[in-house]
Amino acid sequence: MKDVEMKMKERAKQLLESGEVARVVGWKKGDFCYDPSPATFETVEELDNFVYDYFCGANLSKYLIQISKKEGKTAVFLKPCDTYSFNQLVKEHRINRENVYVIAVECMAKFDIEKIKEKGVSQITGVEVKDKDVKVSSLYGETTLYKPEILLTKCETCQKTHQVKDEEIILHERPERDVDRFAEVKKLEAMTEDERFAFWKEQLSKCIRCNACRNVCPACSCVKCVFDNPASGVAAKANDSEFEEKLFHVIRAFHVAGRCTDCGECSRVCPQHIPLHLLNRKFIKDIDGLYGEFQAGEEAEGKTPLTSYTEGDAEPNDVLNGEAK
Amino acid sequence: MQRIGVFICWCGSNIAATVDVQKVAEVMKSEPGVVYSADYQYMCSENGQQLIKQAIKEHNLTGIVVGSCSPRMHEATFRKTAEAAGLNPYMVEIANIREHCSWIHKDMDEATEKAIILVRTAIAKVKLNAPLMAGESPVVKRALVIGGGIAGIQAALDIADAGFEVDIVEKNATIGGRMAQLDKTFPTLDCSACILTPKMVDCAQHEKIDILSYSEVEEVKGFVGNFSVKIRRKARYVDETKCTGCKICMEKCPSKKGLNSFNMDLNTRPAIHIPFAQAIPNVAVIDPEQCIKLKTGKCGICQKFCGAGAIDYEQKDTFIEREYGAIVVATGYKPINLDAFNEYGYNDNKDVITSLELERLMNAAGPTNGVLLRPSDGEHPKVITFIQCVGSRDSSGCGKPYCSKICCMYTAKHAMLIREKYPDTEVHVFYIDVRTPGKNYDEFYRRAVEQYGVDYIKGMVGKVYNENGKLMVQGSNLIDNEQITIESDLVVLAAAIEPEPSVRKVATLLTASIDTNNFLTESHAKLRPVESPTAGVYLAGVCQGPKDIPETVSQASACAAKVIGLLAKDKLKTNPCVAIPDESMCNGCSQCANVCAYGAITYENKEFRLGGGKTEIRRVACVNPAVCQGCGACTVTCPSGAMDLKGFSSKQIMSEVEAICKK
Numbered sequence: 001m002k003d004v005e006m007k008m009k010e011r012a013k014q015l016l017e018s019g020e021v022a023r024v025v026g027w028k029k030g031d032f033c034y035d036p037s038p039a040t041f042e043t044v045e046e047l048d049n050f051v052y053d054y055f056c057g058a059n060l061s062k063y064l065i066q067i068s069k070k071e072g073k074t075a076v077f078l079k080p081c082d083t084y085s086f087n088q089l090v091k092e093h094r095i096n097r098e099n100v101y102v103i104a105v106e107c108m109a110k111f112d113i114e115k116i117k118e119k120g121v122s123q124i125t126g127v128e129v130k131d132k133d134v135k136v137s138s139l140y141g142e143t144t145l146y147k148p149e150i151l152l153t154k155c156e157t158c159q160k161t162h163q164v165k166d167e168e169i170i171l172h173e174r175p176e177r178d179v180d181r182f183a184e185v186k187k188l189e190a191m192t193e194d195e196r197f198a199f200w201k202e203q204l205s206k207c208i209r210c211n212a213c214r215n216v217c218p219a220c221s222c223v224k225c226v227f228d229n230p231a232s233g234v235a236a237k238a239n240d241s242e243f244e245e246k247l248f249h250v251i252r253a254f255h256v257a258g259r260c261t262d263c264g265e266c267s268r269v270c271p272q273h274i275p276l277h278l279l280n281r282k283f284i285k286d287i288d289g290l291y292g293e294f295q296a297g298e299e300a301e302g303k304t305p306l307t308s309y310t311e312g313d314a315e316p317n318d319v320l321n322g323e324a325k
Numbered sequence: 326m327q328r329i330g331v332f333i334c335w336c337g338s339n340i341a342a343t344v345d346v347q348k349v350a351e352v353m354k355s356e357p358g359v360v361y362s363a364d365y366q367y368m369c370s371e372n373g374q375q376l377i378k379q380a381i382k383e384h385n386l387t388g389i390v391v392g393s394c395s396p397r398m399h400e401a402t403f404r405k406t407a408e409a410a411g412l413n414p415y416m417v418e419i420a421n422i423r424e425h426c427s428w429i430h431k432d433m434d435e436a437t438e439k440a441i442i443l444v445r446t447a448i449a450k451v452k453l454n455a456p457l458m459a460g461e462s463p464v465v466k467r468a469l470v471i472g473g474g475i476a477g478i479q480a481a482l483d484i485a486d487a488g489f490e491v492d493i494v495e496k497n498a499t500i501g502g503r504m505a506q507l508d509k510t511f512p513t514l515d516c517s518a519c520i521l522t523p524k525m526v527d528c529a530q531h532e533k534i535d536i537l538s539y540s541e542v543e544e545v546k547g548f549v550g551n552f553s554v555k556i557r558r559k560a561r562y563v564d565e566t567k568c569t570g571c572k573i574c575m576e577k578c579p580s581k582k583g584l585n586s587f588n589m590d591l592n593t594r595p596a597i598h599i600p601f602a603q604a605i606p607n608v609a610v611i612d613p614e615q616c617i618k619l620k621t622g623k624c625g626i627c628q629k630f631c632g633a634g635a636i637d638y639e640q641k642d643t644f645i646e647r648e649y650g651a652i653v654v655a656t657g658y659k660p661i662n663l664d665a666f667n668e669y670g671y672n673d674n675k676d677v678i679t680s681l682e683l684e685r686l687m688n689a690a691g692p693t694n695g696v697l698l699r700p701s702d703g704e705h706p707k708v709i710t711f712i713q714c715v716g717s718r719d720s721s722g723c724g725k726p727y728c729s730k731i732c733c734m735y736t737a738k739h740a741m742l743i744r745e746k747y748p749d750t751e752v753h754v755f756y757i758d759v760r761t762p763g764k765n766y767d768e769f770y771r772r773a774v775e776q777y778g779v780d781y782i783k784g785m786v787g788k789v790y791n792e793n794g795k796l797m798v799q800g801s802n803l804i805d806n807e808q809i810t811i812e813s814d815l816v817v818l819a820a821a822i823e824p825e826p827s828v829r830k831v832a833t834l835l836t837a838s839i840d841t842n843n844f845l846t847e848s849h850a851k852l853r854p855v856e857s858p859t860a861g862v863y864l865a866g867v868c869q870g871p872k873d874i875p876e877t878v879s880q881a882s883a884c885a886a887k888v889i890g891l892l893a894k895d896k897l898k899t900n901p902c903v904a905i906p907d908e909s910m911c912n913g914c915s916q917c918a919n920v921c922a923y924g925a926i927t928y929e930n931k932e933f934r935l936g937g938g939k940t941e942i943r944r945v946a947c948v949n950p951a952v953c954q955g956c957g958a959c960t961v962t963c964p965s966g967a968m969d970l971k972g973f974s975s976k977q978i979m980s981e982v983e984a985i986c987k988k
Contacts, residue, residue: 093928224967256964
């Protein structure tokens with residue numbers, strides 16, 4: 001990973017020095033080794049803080065809504081999953097594609113610091129990866145963890161590939177894997193209605209309405225969100241429900257249905273660890289079943305199954321009876 | 326402060342017999358915002374309307390609710406009433422307490438309770454209504470007729486005779502439709518081609534009619550008065566402007582084994598062919614599935630022999646786009662597939678045929694030159710058995726629940742014609758009922774029985790099987806209460822008819838509604854029988870329901886009258902209930918434009934103030950109110966709720982829902 005980071009930094013430097021781009025969007029070092037954050041670099045000096053490692057899980061696409069409006073070109077480093085969000089935003093005319101230079105970067109899956117901490121390791125100072133072994137060093141010494149157990153949830157089932165690139169920095173082949181991203185959804189589907197209701201009641205009751213899921217979501221890019229708009233009449237409804245914030249999450253899932261690329265950012269940023277991505281995945285699974293396989297963000301143009309009509313589309317009854325195509 | 330008036334109609338006993346109208350009117354008096362409430366026997370009558378007008382003036386009403394029949398019936402009436410009294414017509418709401426209430430309930434207490442809720446809901450909505458003004462849109466003075474059978478031909482001729490341009494789009498290589506395949510027509514027995522072909526020629530010669538044969542409607546945009554239609558002109562591999570119809574190509578074509586669909590596949594035809602002698606246009610077409618040149622690249626014989634140089638193997642489908650003010654759908658019918666009716670042995674015996682096949686066998690231009698010979702061995706059949714209602718009036722699920730309407734009459738015709746031409750032939754007809762309403766129809770049927778000695782047997786056939794080369798027809802004779810078996814040479818099945826399957830695509834393109842049997846739905850079964858509920862779309866012929874030629878022609882002329890009435894106008898009033906975007910909330914994401922069936926939404930880059938002297942350019946949606954039909958699809962698609970519908974705003978609908986849910 002260090003070699004990838006060096007290459008990226010080098011390339012960013014070239015682009016900034018040559019004036020080809022006015023800024024580079026990437027990740028900068030945080031206070032600790034595990035909290036890098038998205039950042040814009042406008043000078044070569046600023047690049048000293050540039051970082052790309054196993055903790056750079058954040059999706060940079062959404063930042064481009066604002067940044068791509070600025071004067072001059074912006075270079076951005078996008079991981080495979082980020083490129084779907086990028087395409088989706090281009091499709092919705094939210095990113096000015098001409099102003100963006102996309103550098104596709106390799107991703108070997110990212111780590112979830114919470115999961116590492118859960119393993120009893122704290123005061124972490126660094127990680128070193130060798131195949132599936134992760135050597136975690138901390139103030140108290142070294143611990144070796146099993147890589148699949150400390151991945152971000154969104155990385156556990158990721159099979160995404162770069163959908164858009166102007167150039168790429170890929171030094172290592174990512175191992176192929178065969179996982180079912182709908183396994184968790186199927187478990188929920190197998191529950192009785194009451195069990196499922198109880199599951200979500202328990203999960204969503206943890207919500208503190210910090211809005212992090214909405215704010216990070218690349219599909220939630222409305223100029224004015226209905227929940228921030230008293231005139232919409234929705235904000236009040238979100239609060240007025242049997243258990244806290246049920247409608248907020250359900251309405252949000254409906255709003256992003258057919259547009260959600262399954263980037264998993266909602267669950268990554270949730271401070272209460274609510275598996276919000278499962279709501280979206282249920283929609284994705286249903287859309288696949290009713291209209292044929294569809295992955296939002298694979299294309300930067302064209303219509304989506306939920307906003308287009310074709311002869312032979314699922315009839316309301318098919319949807320009601322859950323009859324998949 | 327709103328001042329609402331409530332008017333509850335008895336509709337004679339239609340509403341009053343099930344709903345306590347006086348109680349409803351009384352309860353409404355205490356609804357917040359209501360300053361006047363009354364009931365009356367017939368609110369739509371002159372006196373009823375007068376009552377409304379007076380109340381509006383005397384009580385300074387700002388909005389009214391009429392609890393009556395469906396808004397489809399009298400909304401326009403009451404809007405005019407309100408307007409006459411000085412109230413904006415869009416300050417009127419109808420609570421449908423007839424179709425939605427009195428007609429479907431029996432218990433008076435329950436129906437009254439529901440009526441109260443429905444009226445209360447309309448009050449909740451009208452309080453949020455805003456005065457709206459209708460705009461105007463121009464009318465394109467050209468009509469499109471989809472389907473070139475007798476229905477399409479008649480409609481086109483009538484419209485063109487009134488001086489308007491008409492295009493006929495026909496998917497086959499020639500116009501003429503099913504009627505061109507028929508031999509004689511009931512009840513007068515005149516030759517079908519003799520009365521149809523002059524009309525086909527009239528179409529071809531009419532300066533206002535453009536026949537687009539071998540073409541299909543691909544895309545429809547726009548709305549009444551302003552449809553924009555994309556038409557696919559399928560490659561016929563023959564230049565329509567050069568072909569003289571000399572038929573040399575047909576003689577020379579080495580690939581002659583294609584099934585002749587015009588003759589119901591009873592004989593074969595060359596790959597390049599003109600469907601029948603009087604085809605319009607009289608231009609050849611190449612079947613690409615059958616043509617050796619198109620399949621293998623080797624042959625080209627027709628091109629060599631074509632004196633006009635009309636053959637073009639490179640021809641591709643082309644598209645044209647035209648504007649129309651009105652559209653007539655006349656897509657016709659086909660006999661049903663008989664695979665589900667094994668008992669009649671249609672798929673196993675060559676001599677079990679459908680009535681439409683018999684038409685071709687009896688037609689002078691058919692495969693046997695009009696001599697009735699059975700398909701298996703070319704012998705004259707001596708005993709012919711007709712079986713009626715094959716798949717019609719069938720509730721088993723194999724066939725159609727409806728009566729195909731034409732079969733009783735054409736079976737009588739066939740039986741009579743056979744007895745006339747071949748008096749030594751024995752003719753039996755199995756029937757459930759013989760249905761012959763219509764001018765000179767029953768007389769016609771009686772002639773078949775009394776004058777021509779056709780043996781009508783009341784009862785259904787259970788089985789047709791082949792025994793030593795004879796077709797054994799096993800059925801019941803209900804009059805004599807016995808099981809009978811008739812040894813027959815030929816069995817003719819009166820197969821049910823169903824709408825031509827391509828009508829589904831046409832209906833989808835036109836957003837015209839269709840029923841469970843794929844028949845297009847008329848706007849009102851009795852009072853608007855030729856209009857589709859989609860404005861500007863009219864229905865002629867069997868696409869709307871089973872009917873015979875006289876009825877089809879009448880309906881086509883009725884369609885033409887409606888189209889002429891529309892095209893004669895220079896401008897139409899537009900519906901002011903259209904979508905309106907709130908630019909301050911619009912993301913410019915294009916989702917609304919994606920779902921808009923009318924192409925009413927476009928985008929503009931607009932500058933917005935951000936505060937602090939800063940501005941920002943954003944892409945935002947614009948709705949063309951002349952094109953928007955107010956369907957509301959965009960409003961529910963918009964993720965930020967930036968799109969709303971005038972007259973049906975989200976707020977109005979939510980307030981209605983709340984009124985319904987209120988205890």
